[in-house]
Amino acid sequence: xxxxxxxxxxxxxxxxxxxxxxAKAGWNVCVLERNDCxxxxxxxxxxxxxxxxxxxVFSSWHPLFAGSAAYGExxxxxxxxxxxxxxxELPTGSVFPDGSSAFLTTSLEGNxxxxxxxxxxxxAAWERQFNEFMAxxxxxxxxxxxxxxSGQGLSLGIKAYRRLGARGLLEFTGRGLATCRDWxxxxxxxxxxxxxxxxxxxxxxxxxxxxxxxxxxxxxxxxVQLGGMPVPRxxxxxxxxxxxxxxxxxxxxxxxxxxxERILVSGGRATAVRLSxxxxxxxxxxxxxxxxxxxxxxxxxxxxEVPRAAWESAxxxxxxxxxxxxxxxxxxxPQWRGDERLPRTAIVHLTPGLDGVxxxxxxxxxxxxPAEATIVAGQPxxxxxSRAPEGKWIVWIQLQELPAGRVRGDxxxxxxxxxxxxxxxxxxxxxxxxxxxxxxxxxxLERSILKRVVxxxxxxxxxxxxxxxxxxxxxxxxxxxxxxxxxxxxxxxHATAVGGLYLIGASTxxxxxxxxxxxxxxxxxxxxxxxxxxxxxxxxxxx
Ligand SMILES: Cc1cc2nc3c(=O)[nH]c(=O)nc-3n(C[C@H](O)[C@H](O)[C@H](O)COP(=O)(O)OP(=O)(O)OC[C@H]3O[C@@H](n4cnc5c(N)ncnc54)[C@H](O)[C@@H]3O)c2cc1C
Numbered sequence: 166x167x168x169x170x171x172x173x174x175x176x177x178x179x180x181x182x183x184x185x186x187x188a189k190a191g192w193n194v195c196v197l198e199r200n201d202c203x204x205x206x207x208x209x210x211x212x213x214x215x216x217x218x219x220x221x222v223f224s225s226w227h228p229l230f231a232g233s234a235a236y237g238e239x240x241x242x243x244x245x246x247x248x249x250x251x252x253x254e255l256p257t258g259s260v261f262p263d264g265s266s267a268f269l270t271t272s273l274e275g276n277x278x279x280x281x282x283x284x285x286x287x288x289a290a291w292e293r294q295f296n297e298f299m300a301x302x303x304x305x306x307x308x309x310x311x312x313x314x315s316g317q318g319l320s321l322g323i324k325a326y327r328r329l330g331a332r333g334l335l336e337f338t339g340r341g342l343a344t345c346r347d348w349x350x351x352x353x354x355x356x357x358x359x360x361x362x363x364x365x366x367x368x369x370x371x372x373x374x375x376x377x378x379x380x381x382x383x384x385x386x387x388x389v390q391l392g393g394m395p396v397p398r399x400x401x402x403x404x405x406x407x408x409x410x411x412x413x414x415x416x417x418x419x420x421x422x423x424x425x426e427r428i429l430v431s432g433g434r435a436t437a438v439r440l441s442x443x444x445x446x447x448x449x450x451x452x453x454x455x456x457x458x459x460x461x462x463x464x465x466x467x468x469x470e471v472p473r474a475a476w477e478s479a480x481x482x483x484x485x486x487x488x489x490x491x492x493x494x495x496x497x498x499p500q501w502r503g504d505e506r507l508p509r510t511a512i513v514h515l516t517p518g519l520d521g522v523x524x525x526x527x528x529x530x531x532x533x534x535p536a537e538a539t540i541v542a543g544q545p546x547x548x549x550x551s552r553a554p555e556g557k558w559i560v561w562i563q564l565q566e567l568p569a570g571r572v573r574g575d576x577x578x579x580x581x582x583x584x585x586x587x588x589x590x591x592x593x594x595x596x597x598x599x600x601x602x603x604x605x606x607x608x609x610l611e612r613s614i615l616k617r618v619v620x621x622x623x624x625x626x627x628x629x630x631x632x633x634x635x636x637x638x639x640x641x642x643x644x645x646x647x648x649x650x651x652x653x654x655x656x657x658x659h660a661t662a663v664g665g666l667y668l669i670g671a672s673t674x675x676x677x678x679x680x681x682x683x684x685x686x687x688x689x690x691x692x693x694x695x696x697x698x699x700x701x702x703x704x705x706x707x708x
Pocket of ligand 1: 175
């Protein structure tokens with residue numbers, strides 16, 4: 166029976182970052198992963214398409230990790246162990262059906278000029294909104310960076326109250342609830358500005374007509390200007406390897422092919438986990454599960470081990486829209502129609518604009534394949550040329566507007582969806598639609614495809630069981646399941662009703678993405694000094 170201080174279930178970014186922080190604090194850590202490789206939704210592959218091409222099968226872009234508290238603490242160790250971030254001044258743009266486009270760069274002046282190009286005055290509007298956002302950026306980023314149901318969350322609220330006053334705080338919060346549509350249309354005149362910003366809300370799991378989507382769009386837009394679109398040289402695997410090395414160097418262990426089937430509870434505390442092989446791994450201090458609430462309460466714990474209300478709440482946890490990935494190896498460099506900046510831009514959204522995003526989200530939510538989806542065309546080679554042989558190119562395509570569950574029909578009335586399950590025929594037929602549309606903008610796309618690999622929602626779930634139904638964000642991010650309410654109101658945050666058992670990962674606050682927020686928060690909670698020591702540290706003259 167192996168024995169550790171902390172056992173992590175799953176090896177996604179939250180477990181790896183949390184494990185590295187605990188290991189550095191002297192904890193004996195074990196990470197157990199059911200798949201045959203570490204990293205969860207960070208999966209770099211050199212044999213997906215053609216020789217010489219390095220693909221990010223799932224996540225590709227690291228602004229969240231590069232801006233995270235975990236990176237802030239671990240950067241030196243990670244760099245020593247091979248991680249290097251590359252970046253670009255052209256993080257994103259949108260291209261519209263008529264071939265026109267708009268860009269968001271890392272320069273405030275550049276963005277002012279770009280937005281003014283589409284409508285005089287929009288540049289000043291951007292500068293104003295950016296400065297307003299930055300004046301309270303500590304509060305906005307704080308909401309996404311602290312344990313909201315804790316003393317930390319309370320301190321953040323008090324800080325906001327002291328700075329803004331009661332009415333100011335009410336206004337700040339009320340504005341935070343606005344939709345992306347209301348925010349972009351009230352702030353900018355041009356359709357291009359709306360179409361530049363609206364697709365970003367998809368990357369937070371929301372749609373442009375959802376509550377809080379205005380706040381999320383602002384956070385992303387400002388973060389992109391401040392931080393660009395970093396990627397690790399050689400792929401996300403270098404981050405996974407570096408984090409694993411930090412854990413191993415401190416004496417910890419990471420095991421693949423280790424499916425945890427049960428958390429063992431004794432006297433109301435999680436004391437160990439049992440693997441499908443029958444082996445038991447004990448945890449002296451904590452079991453930290455990076456799984457979905459449905460797996461935690463429906464498989465890993467027995468019904469009688471948790472309060473009925475929490476169990477019922479977990480059962481009601483909802484999954485959101487599904488995603489699809491299309492990986493393309495091109496034999497040539499892309500020839501984009503229109504602006505010469507397009508081939509140099511990390512992430513290009515192909516969209517008819519704000520209403521187009523709204524329509525596609527609505528179609529997906531009604532169970533339909535969207536007629537005109539928002540195409541996220543990622544170009545990793547624009548930031549890291551090592552990803553493809555010279556003169557060749559990769560397009561990383563992400564589609565975030567697909568039905569959760571069975572497909573009921575095609576909004577365009579062209580594809581026969583059969584019984585609505587993701588067969589190979591349905592998957593490829595939908596991918597064909599996307600490639601034809603993208604081919605209208607990248608004129609040499611279709612003729613230069615060396616190989617394309619498509620992952621349907623079903624394929625995505627098969628590769629990472631936390632992505633239930635192909636929901637790439639591991640749980641709907643609608644407001645009633647987000648922020649204060651994530652993963653669910655009966656057990657918000659990360660501590661659970663079982664002593665020593667913590668739930669982390671994309672299903673928990675601060676939600677999906679590579680920010681490692683939940684792993685960081687739990688590691689900090691577990692290693693915080695005892696209360697008397699913390700109180701002493703606050704005395705005047707003490708640091
Ligand atoms: C297609 C796609 C593209 C994305 N693109 C980006 C991007 O570019 N930038 C970004 O910031 N975010 C992106 N995201 C989101 C981000 O990648 C995820 O939110 C994040 O990686 C999730 O990390 P996690 O810690 O929750 O765990 P995950 O990465 O989901 O890993 C969980 C791991 O736990 C394992 N596991 C589950 N149950 C058990 C068990 N019982 N026993 C053992 N192991 C178990 C699973 O096998 C899995 O490996 C993307 C996500 C997807 C799917």
